[in-house]
Amino acid sequence: MQPLYGFLLGSVFQAAPANWPVAQPLLPNKMASKNIHVVPHNGSWAVRSQGNQRVTVTASTQEAARVIARGIAIQREGEVFVHRPTGQIRDRSSYGNDPESSHG
Numbered sequence: 042m043q044p045l046y047g048f049l050l051g052s053v054f055q056a057a058p059a060n061w062p063v064a065q066p067l068l069p070n071k072m073a074s075k076n077i078h079v080v081p082h083n084g085s086w087a088v089r090s091q092g093n094q095r096v097t098v099t100a101s102t103q104e105a106a107r108v109i110a111r112g113i114a115i116q117r118e119g120e121v122f123v124h125r126p127t128g129q130i131r132d133r134s135s136y137g138n139d140p141e142s143s144h145g
Contacts, residue, residue, distance in 0.1 A: 075119025077110040079103060081126050088113065091122075111136065
């Protein structure tokens with residue numbers, strides 16, 4: 042069954058024209074990455090999802106960018122990778138995807 046797309050016009054639902062493109066669900070490889078990176082960017086710091094060339098947000102300090110990245114990682118249950126000004130990874134924190142501790 043095809044989903045019905047449309048819009049409200051006043052209080053009447055109007056079906057979308059047949060030539061409107063149908064929204065496609067995100068494929069697993071197109072979903073936002075759980076890994077969030079804090080990287081140097083043009084004299085400031087940027088938050089960027091892994092595999093994404095575009096930055097999500099920029100901040101004036103590394104700490105401000107880290108706080109923003111932490112919030113995103115908590116929502117996505119992912120990890121934050123904080124890079125040094127040289128690009129090397131300085132710190133890594135996990136939020137929600139830790140393996141269960143092993144006994145023994």
